[in-house]
Amino acid sequence: MQKIVVEGGAALNGEVRISGAKNAVLPILCATLLADAPVRISNVPRLHDVVTTEKLLTQLGAGVIDRGDGVIEVDPTTVNSQVASYDLVKTMRASVLVLGPLLAKYGHAEVSLPGGCAIGSRPVDLHIKGLQTLGAEITVENGYIKARCERLRGARHVFDIVSVGATENVLMAATLAEGTSVLENAAMEPEIVDLAQCLNAMGARVEGAGSNRIVVHGVERLHGGEHSVVPDRIETGTFLVAAAMTGGRITATHARPDTLDAVIDKLKEAGAQIECTADTITLDMGGRRPRAVNLTTAPHPAFPTDMQAQFMALNCIADGVAVINETIFENRFMHVNELVRLGADIRVDGHTAVVRGTERLSGAPVMATDLRASASLILAGLVADGETTIDRIYHLDRGYENIEAKLGALGARIRRIS
Ligand SMILES: CC(=O)N[C@H]1[C@@H](OP(=O)(O)OP(=O)(O)OC[C@H]2O[C@@H](n3ccc(=O)[nH]c3=O)[C@H](O)[C@@H]2O)O[C@H](CO)[C@@H](O)[C@@H]1O
Numbered sequence: 001m002q003k004i005v006v007e008g009g010a011a012l013n014g015e016v017r018i019s020g021a022k023n024a025v026l027p028i029l030c031a032t033l034l035a036d037a038p039v040r041i042s043n044v045p046r047l048h049d050v051v052t053t054e055k056l057l058t059q060l061g062a063g064v065i066d067r068g069d070g071v072i073e074v075d076p077t078t079v080n081s082q083v084a085s086y087d088l089v090k091t092m093r094a095s096v097l098v099l100g101p102l103l104a105k106y107g108h109a110e111v112s113l114p115g116g117c118a119i120g121s122r123p124v125d126l127h128i129k130g131l132q133t134l135g136a137e138i139t140v141e142n143g144y145i146k147a148r149c150e151r152l153r154g155a156r157h158v159f160d161i162v163s164v165g166a167t168e169n170v171l172m173a174a175t176l177a178e179g180t181s182v183l184e185n186a187a188m189e190p191e192i193v194d195l196a197q198c199l200n201a202m203g204a205r206v207e208g209a210g211s212n213r214i215v216v217h218g219v220e221r222l223h224g225g226e227h228s229v230v231p232d233r234i235e236t237g238t239f240l241v242a243a244a245m246t247g248g249r250i251t252a253t254h255a256r257p258d259t260l261d262a263v264i265d266k267l268k269e270a271g272a273q274i275e276c277t278a279d280t281i282t283l284d285m286g287g288r289r290p291r292a293v294n295l296t297t298a299p300h301p302a303f304p305t306d307m308q309a310q311f312m313a314l315n316c317i318a319d320g321v322a323v324i325n326e327t328i329f330e331n332r333f334m335h336v337n338e339l340v341r342l343g344a345d346i347r348v349d350g351h352t353a354v355v356r357g358t359e360r361l362s363g364a365p366v367m368a369t370d371l372r373a374s375a376s377l378i379l380a381g382l383v384a385d386g387e388t389t390i391d392r393i394y395h396l397d398r399g400y401e402n403i404e405a406k407l408g409a410l411g412a413r414i415r416r417i418s
């Protein structure tokens, strides 16, 4: 099994090119199923989750051409199965996002229940309820969600709680429904906006994405189209935190600063100087030690849960005490015990972690438990004395494109070993 070895102590300097967003490209690839002509997606990151989605689309019968240069062409006209099997869905929860498109296009779909994952139980009841509001008959049998409906009907639906995935599934389904749907208490994440832009490029009529009220005027068909995936705000934030922790200066290029307000505010609070243009972010820490920053995760535009672990790593070596509240997932502190193995001082009580910054961490073998936990361990390794070896990095490869090459180009001493 592969591992990543980091030798701490180097300040990061230079430029890093940000990839397309994992959390945008996955729903967008699923959305191509709605079209009745080929769709071309560019700025696609090379990620394990993208490969899994390609396999899923292929299993459904779609033609998938990955041109290897960040462009994927999906031909959905050859789809001949509406069943997403457990084998693939269990490896990637986002596979459940084929449910809405398949149901809307073909009138039926069977998608394996994704089950829980390391960070929480992550049910899909809100996806099901939303599709039921549009008229779907849904049962859950033998571990599969079985959905059926001749043609979905536009309706008003209020999500019980804000869910990114449920908003995406219902939004995609509503594009082919008869009449208008109004989705209230919708998620407002930039990835929802990107999905809506892609759907509109395919002929959908979606308004209000990015607000908590999305209006979808159903159309008879979606045609092919082209879309370039929004830059990954979580990858961007991860590199910015790395630079802040090491006292360095980096510029993230091909980024979208306007999707990162809460993260940029916290980095400034930690003492970083930050300058943005429309598509770059320069962070200068000037060799200073970061100050501790309190944070509470919440749906966009508040602080993203997908950046919590990275800021935990920053707080481990910051000046002061930080209180971190995780309000989205019930079990998203699994990096804590591993950070403690590196010398961090962290106490967890329920959804709250109290982090007392220490001047030094010391390298050790650690184990990644999930995607962002893996990133936090790399960040801690960048500032720890000696070597940190991170095991189970397959989590990392789900969501970061070439992270060791990108960090290495910024001056980090990092390598992958088998
Ligand atoms: C592929 C993708 O885009 N993943 C992101 C997406 O995950 P995902 O879409 O799975 O996350 P949700 O926004 O749905 O989850 C938010 C909360 O709602 C709960 N919930 C969700 C659906 C449901 O039917 N019932 C229910 O109770 C979840 O358990 C969680 O506590 O948003 C999360 C929250 O920003 C991010 O951490 C993930 O990186």
Ligand SMILES: C=C(OP(=O)(O)O)C(=O)O
Residues within 6 Å of the ligand: 022, 023, 093, 094, 119, 306, 371, 372, 399
């Ligand atoms: C939790 C994450 O992803 P997923 O929803 O794909 O598990 C993440 O990107 O941090």
